[in-house]
Amino acid sequence: xxxxxxxxxxxxxxxxxxxxxxxxxxxxxxxxxxxxxxxxxxxxxxxxxxxxxxxxxxxxxxxxxxxxxxxxxxxxxxxxxxxxxxxxxxxxxxxxxxxxxxxxxxxxxxxxxxxxxxxxxxxxxxxxxxxxxxxxxxxxxxxxxxxxxxxxxxxxxxxxxxxxxxxxxxxxxxxxxxxxxxxxxxxxxxxxxxxxxxxxxxxxxxxxxxxxxxxxxxxxxx
Amino acid sequence: xxxxxxxxxxxxxxxxxxxxxxxxxxxxxxxxxxxxxxxxxxxxxxxxxxxxxxxxxxxxxxxxxxxxxxxxxxxxxxxxxxxxxxxxxxxxxxxxxxxxxxxxxxxxxxxxxxxxxxxxxxxxxxxxxxxxxxxxxxxxxxxxxxxxxxxxxxxxxxxxxxxxxxxxxxxxxxxxxxxxxxxxxxxxxxxxxxxxxxxxxxxxxxxxxxxxxxxxxxxxxx
Amino acid sequence: xxxxxxxxxxxxxxxxxxxxxxxxxxxxxxxxxxxxxxxxxxxxxxxxxxxxxxxxxxxxxxxxxxxxxxxxxxxxxxxxxxxxxxxxxxxxxxxxxxxxxxxxxxxxxxxxxxxxxxxxxxxxxxxxxxxxxxxxxxxxxxxxxxxxxxxxxxxxxxxxxxxxxxxxxxxxxxxxxxxxxxxxxxxxxxxxxxxxxxxxxxxxxxxxxxxxxxxxxxxxxx
Amino acid sequence: xxxxxxxxxxxxxxxxxxxxxxxxxxxxxxxxxxxxxxxxxxxxxxxxxxxxxxxxxxxxxxxxxxxxxxxxxxxxxxxxxxxxxxxxxxxxxxxxxxxxxxxxxxxxxxxxxxxxxxxxxxxxxxxxxxxxxxxxxxxxxxxxxxxxxxxxxxxxxxxxxxxxxxxxxxxxxxxxxxxxxxxxxxxxxxxxxxxxxxxxxxxxxxxxxxxxxxxxxxxxxx
DNA sequence: AATGAATGAGGGTTCATTCAT
DNA sequence: CATGAATGAACCCTCATTCAT
Numbered sequence: 001x002x003x004x005x006x007x008x009x010x011x012x013x014x015x016x017x018x019x020x021x022x023x024x025x026x027x028x029x030x031x032x033x034x035x036x037x038x039x040x041x042x043x044x045x046x047x048x049x050x051x052x053x054x055x056x057x058x059x060x061x062x063x064x065x066x067x068x069x070x071x072x073x074x075x076x077x078x079x080x081x082x083x084x085x086x087x088x089x090x091x092x093x094x095x096x097x098x099x100x101x102x103x104x105x106x107x108x109x110x111x112x113x114x115x116x117x118x119x120x121x122x123x124x125x126x127x128x129x130x131x132x133x134x135x136x137x138x139x140x141x142x143x144x145x146x147x148x149x150x151x152x153x154x155x156x157x158x159x160x161x162x163x164x165x166x167x168x169x170x171x172x173x174x175x176x177x178x179x180x181x182x183x184x185x186x187x188x189x190x191x192x193x194x195x196x197x198x199x200x201x202x203x204x205x206x207x208x209x210x211x212x213x214x215x216x217x218x219x220x221x222x
Numbered sequence: 223x224x225x226x227x228x229x230x231x232x233x234x235x236x237x238x239x240x241x242x243x244x245x246x247x248x249x250x251x252x253x254x255x256x257x258x259x260x261x262x263x264x265x266x267x268x269x270x271x272x273x274x275x276x277x278x279x280x281x282x283x284x285x286x287x288x289x290x291x292x293x294x295x296x297x298x299x300x301x302x303x304x305x306x307x308x309x310x311x312x313x314x315x316x317x318x319x320x321x322x323x324x325x326x327x328x329x330x331x332x333x334x335x336x337x338x339x340x341x342x343x344x345x346x347x348x349x350x351x352x353x354x355x356x357x358x359x360x361x362x363x364x365x366x367x368x369x370x371x372x373x374x375x376x377x378x379x380x381x382x383x384x385x386x387x388x389x390x391x392x393x394x395x396x397x398x399x400x401x402x403x404x405x406x407x408x409x410x411x412x413x414x415x416x417x418x419x420x421x422x423x424x425x426x427x428x429x430x431x432x433x434x435x436x437x438x439x440x441x442x443x444x
Numbered sequence: 445x446x447x448x449x450x451x452x453x454x455x456x457x458x459x460x461x462x463x464x465x466x467x468x469x470x471x472x473x474x475x476x477x478x479x480x481x482x483x484x485x486x487x488x489x490x491x492x493x494x495x496x497x498x499x500x501x502x503x504x505x506x507x508x509x510x511x512x513x514x515x516x517x518x519x520x521x522x523x524x525x526x527x528x529x530x531x532x533x534x535x536x537x538x539x540x541x542x543x544x545x546x547x548x549x550x551x552x553x554x555x556x557x558x559x560x561x562x563x564x565x566x567x568x569x570x571x572x573x574x575x576x577x578x579x580x581x582x583x584x585x586x587x588x589x590x591x592x593x594x595x596x597x598x599x600x601x602x603x604x605x606x607x608x609x610x611x612x613x614x615x616x617x618x619x620x621x622x623x624x625x626x627x628x629x630x631x632x633x634x635x636x637x638x639x640x641x642x643x644x645x646x647x648x649x650x651x652x653x654x655x656x657x658x659x660x661x662x663x664x665x666x
Numbered sequence: 667x668x669x670x671x672x673x674x675x676x677x678x679x680x681x682x683x684x685x686x687x688x689x690x691x692x693x694x695x696x697x698x699x700x701x702x703x704x705x706x707x708x709x710x711x712x713x714x715x716x717x718x719x720x721x722x723x724x725x726x727x728x729x730x731x732x733x734x735x736x737x738x739x740x741x742x743x744x745x746x747x748x749x750x751x752x753x754x755x756x757x758x759x760x761x762x763x764x765x766x767x768x769x770x771x772x773x774x775x776x777x778x779x780x781x782x783x784x785x786x787x788x789x790x791x792x793x794x795x796x797x798x799x800x801x802x803x804x805x806x807x808x809x810x811x812x813x814x815x816x817x818x819x820x821x822x823x824x825x826x827x828x829x830x831x832x833x834x835x836x837x838x839x840x841x842x843x844x845x846x847x848x849x850x851x852x853x854x855x856x857x858x859x860x861x862x863x864x865x866x867x868x869x870x871x872x873x874x875x876x877x878x879x880x881x882x883x884x885x886x887x888x
Numbered sequence: 889a890a891t892g893a894a895t896g897a898g899g900g901t902t903c904a905t906t907c908a909t
Numbered sequence: 910c911a912t913g914a915a916t917g918a919a920c921c922c923t924c925a926t927t928c929a930t
Binding site: 043044045046047048049122123126130131132133135136137138145146150171172173175176177179180182183184185186187188190191193194195198203204206207208210211222 | 354395405408428430
Binding site: 628 | 709713811839856
């Protein structure tokens with residue numbers, strides 16, 4: 001897969017909408033347009049400095065537009081978080097379906113997904129971290145994130161368990177490996193967010209591969 | 223090591239200061255007191271909802287106090303970030319010095335540090351993530367975090383390299399292992415922040431141990 | 445006379461209109477429907493909190509409907525005030541025509557009208573007071589109210605003069621009695637608006653009767 | 667008593683305050699200053715069009731000043747209503763104390779008070795009616811007004827009862843006379859508010875006198 | 889050094905009004 | 910005639926910052 005910039009990613013929708021007359025976009029389209037604008041703003045200015053005016057301007061619409069469609073800023077942010085969670089889930093499931101056959105191939109594909117440019121995009125990561133930064137004080141954010149995480153963890157653990165059973169690996173628990181794998185992904189995102197220059201996708205991918213190879217040698221040969 | 227609560231952690235400083243007459247606390251003590259109050263507020267209300275008024279009230283001082291000592295809110299936050307970075311570094315170095323002998327023992331001690339209650343504290347983590355959430359839009363935060371990360375990465379990589387050399391491990395790069403190790407720590411912090419109930423310190427520690435054991439079997443036997 | 449609820453009062457009109465197809469109500473009917481909705485809203489939420497959106501919703505029509513029929517909110521309110529003034533005048537004149545014979549009987553009937561449930565209705569009174577509350581700052585309201593008042597005052601004074609002449613009362617001026625009578629009515633409305641529990645229609649009617657009896661003893665015997 | 671204009675009435679306080687340095691007025695003085703400004707604004711622009719910005723400007727202070735001292739607009743209005751109620755009560759009680767001896771003299775003095783220029787001032791009346799206009803939809807306003815009214819009604823009824831007992835008047839109830847007297851006052855205020863030109867203080871006073879004379883002839887001779 | 893009243897810019901939100909359909 | 914999405918000015922309120930004390 002080649003490099004999709006963040007811009008390309010969600011502007012595809014927006015430009016389509018923008019071409020329609022201002023007064024004719026459907027409610028759902030308009031909400032999506034505003035969510036997209038919100039993500040752009042959060043990525044550029046940070047969550048704390050993103051105002052509804054910024055979002056409206058980014059969307060090319062008028063001041064009151066967000067309250068018209070989302071009632072409140074809080075709502076907009078909740079739905080934005082839900083959107084990025086859904087968006088990730090879609091990609092995750094897509095990869096899960098298309099890859100394989102076999103648990104090992106699927107596991108590898110999932111790990112690779114998290115380092116793909118469409119995910120490992122500093123603008124997207126900035127949005128994720130912006131929400132994580134408020135998780136402690138906003139129960140709603142925590143709930144949404146938790147539901148998300150639980151799902152991925154379960155899937156990854158199942159795959160690991162399957163591999164362990166198949167390979168009769170000893171001294172390894174599926175849960176432990178799953179914990180390391182999902183954690184390592186999130187941790188790498190942070191590294192990339194903080195040190196984009198120093199971060200190297202290939203090295204990161206290799207590090208993951210080495211780990212898998214070391215822990216499941218039969219399934220991930222050198 | 224026994225459980226240090228967050229409260230204990232930084233109230234130790236504050237109470238000492240509070241006992242001094244209000245008017246005689248030195249500039250440095252007062253600044254520290256305000257930084258402590260800032261961390262408490264960020265943990266409780268989130269970065270975006272923490273006002274200078276909140277900080278002042280938390281410190282039991284008056285409205286204008288922060289500007290008096292830090293000139294601006296921006297300064298206060300920068301110095302708060304620097305403080306938590308320094309605080310972590312102190313613990314890190316302390317562990318590095320006291321543990322051992324040997325790279326493996328040191329590495330293990332460092333990994334264990336990150337799961338200790340004094341570090342794995344949701345209030346502290348909330349502060350870290352609050353800053354990381356703004357890293358993309360605040361270059362100053364990024365710089366501070368980057369400097370921090372670079373140091374830990376270097377130390378961990380050195381230890382790994384030493385172990386690899388000593389054990390003549392093949393097909394393993396120190397950089398890759400270091401990347402996984404530091405990443406896994408950050409990722410686990412996120413898990414704990416989001417799902418404190420589901421997170422289990424021991425399992426997490428075991429997962430790390432399994433990893434080390436699998437990759438450096440001679441140095442980390444079962 | 446039995447109790448007419450406020451609901452009955454103006455819903456009679458509205459239901460008739462509502463039964464017509466939405467698209468065929470005449471301009472006049474639609475305007476009346478909106479005026480009725482306006483009164484309901486003012487009574488329930490107060491003048492300051494009544495929005496055009498509220499009025500439209502109350503009427504079961506769409507957002508922009510008021511501007512379509514009244515051009516502006518100001519117009520709607522002016523016409524609403526004119527409507528309640530006309531509505532009162534209609535009842536007033538009706539009583540004037542049907543009662544009698546004789547000035548005393550008419551005067552008594554008019555005084556009784558102002559305490560009838562169809563008038564002494566807190567929802568209607570709320571509308572009157574809402575407009576009176578803006579009289580000072582809205583010349584248009586003042587003019588409409590003044591025209592109204594002048595008419596009633598003239599009628600009442602004429603009746604009083606007639607009674608005075610007929611009874612050869614000394615030391616009494618028709619104008620003075622008329623002033624007291626019209627004032628007392630408005631004042632009682634205020635009492636009822638403020639203290640509906642404490643207010644007693646019968647006592648109020650008796651108080652008026654005692655007054656008439658004391659000032660015009662021949663015409664209003666015990 | 668000679669004519670006190672509304673301006674004179676409450677500017678006496680304000681000018682004193684304004685002379686003090688902006689930063690030194692006591693909290694109580696500042697609140698009073700803002701209440702005065704609020705009354706001016708309500709009288710001039712109406713309750714619905716009075717913004718906190720207007721009040722601040724009228725007081726010669728800055729935008730945020732009202733929220734600093736009253737927390738919310740609602741609070742400001744509640745306290746303003748309470749203030750005019752207290753202000754009236756003070757005058758009422760003062761007259762009650764100073765007049766007499768005898769119930770009749772006191773009653774007459776109280777009735778005269780309500781027609782004095784210091785009370786019968788369109789700007790003040792505009793404020794009263796502005797609040798009465800919202801009584802139906804704002805329970806708090808109703809409560810404050812009710813408490814006020816109850817007190818005056820009780821005092822007036824007591825005086826009437828005393829007169830009735832002393833004069834052995836038959837066919838007259840103190841409650842009824844009190845109702846008429848207090849109502850007539852409020853009704854006259856409305857007349858003056860609506861038709862300042864047509865309203866004549868002397869005629870109004872005479873109308874009240876005629877009434878008293880007619881109902882309590884021994885105590886209020888011609 | 890410390891206070892806390894005051895400022896005023898800027899935030900989220902509301903709502904009368906417009907206009908394409 | 911009627912709709913309702915969209916606008917944008919103006920509202921209330923918050924809060925970083927200033928400054929007289």
